[in-house]
Amino acid sequence: RLLTSRRAPREQPPVKSCVSAGCCCHSYRYYFPCQRWLAVEEDDGQIVRELVPVDEAFVKKDSENDGQSLATLGLEQKAKSTTYTVKVKTGDKKNAGTDANVFITLYGSKDDTGIVSLKASKINKNKFERGKVDEFTVESVDIGDLKKIKIGHDNKGNSNGWFLEWVEIDAPSLGQCLKFPCGRWLDKSEDDGAIERIIFPAELQTTEYIPFVPYEITVYTSDIFGAGTDADVFIVLYGSDGICTQQKSLCLNKREQRMYFERNSVNQFIVELEDVGDIIEKIRIGHTGGGLNSGWHLDRVTIRRLLPNGK
Numbered sequence: 001r002l003l004t005s006r007r008a009p010r011e012q013p014p015v016k017s018c019v020s021a022g023c024c025c026h027s028y029r030y031y032f033p034c035q036r037w038l039a040v041e042e043d044d045g046q047i048v049r050e051l052v053p054v055d056e057a058f059v060k061k062d063s064e065n066d067g068q069s070l071a072t073l074g075l076e077q078k079a080k081s082t083t084y085t086v087k088v089k090t091g092d093k094k095n096a097g098t099d100a101n102v103f104i105t106l107y108g109s110k111d112d113t114g115i116v117s118l119k120a121s122k123i124n125k126n127k128f129e130r131g132k133v134d135e136f137t138v139e140s141v142d143i144g145d146l147k148k149i150k151i152g153h154d155n156k157g158n159s160n161g162w163f164l165e166w167v168e169i170d171a172p173s174l175g176q177c178l179k180f181p182c183g184r185w186l187d188k189s190e191d192d193g194a195i196e197r198i199i200f201p202a203e204l205q206t207t208e209y210i211p212f213v214p215y216e217i218t219v220y221t222s223d224i225f226g227a228g229t230d231a232d233v234f235i236v237l238y239g240s241d242g243i244c245t246q247q248k249s250l251c252l253n254k255r256e257q258r259m260y261f262e263r264n265s266v267n268q269f270i271v272e273l274e275d276v277g278d279i280i281e282k283i284r285i286g287h288t289g290g291g292l293n294s295g296w297h298l299d300r301v302t303i304r305r306l307l308p309n310g311k
Helices: 069-079 255-261
Strands: 015-019 028-038 046-052 084-088 102-110 132-138 147-151 162-171 174-187 196-199 213-221 234-238 268-274 282-287 296-305
Touching: 028 046, 028 282, 084 102, 102 132, 102 162, 147 162, 147 174, 174 196, 213 234, 234 296, 282 296
Parallel strands: 015 268
Antiparallel strands: 028 296, 046 282, 084 132, 084 162, 102 147, 147 196, 162 174, 213 268, 213 296, 234 282
């Protein structure tokens, strides 16, 4: 990723990219001007604002080629990936937790992910503890419909045996959440001694929903003193007939919160969200107010709804 640097006012602000998932194509781009503070101690003290798109003349077919920077090329490549949310439940048994390094491979109808290490749980600092559920994010190229997984560990550490209860994998782009029940030891001294297992989804526990679609969200932070923020910035999109997306944080973690939304910067994200339709009537954007420098001066936001093959 390209790091944001401070620039003179007349220079082009730097671009940084953050990808959740999706695929790129030409589509309509909506412009949401703001040019106000989202800060408790500035303006009207509000840290969340609702923005509506400007006049239809500014909502144009995005056919121009702006030139591709390295950041844009990286974004387009990563945007072709699919994001999976992987939840892992360790059994509630004596010595069920493990200190070993756990890995997983997802197998689809087209391809597989290869071996992916499950290193950073989004829920627990100490992962794979007795009775706990850990959550991980796995990004991969399109592997098609998910058919099975292989999960195991390297048998290292003082407490390496592990009782795996189940694995749940949510694939928003497929509109599926699949449950992979295990209920067995992955331990050389328990059960059959295996430390990795191939598991198939339980069809009756599969949840299907309308697949999410990728949106390209570009956020422009103003070029005034103190404009940047380290807070957790989120967004909600509203379509017609009251349809709206869930509230979605644009940064995946605190490190990204410190990297993005600096003064005079442009941050671009590909985010999978519920499909609000062809027309975006308004957005709700704001932050949680946390962090050392939470006040934020937002210049504008642009949004494109991305669909494959230009549809």
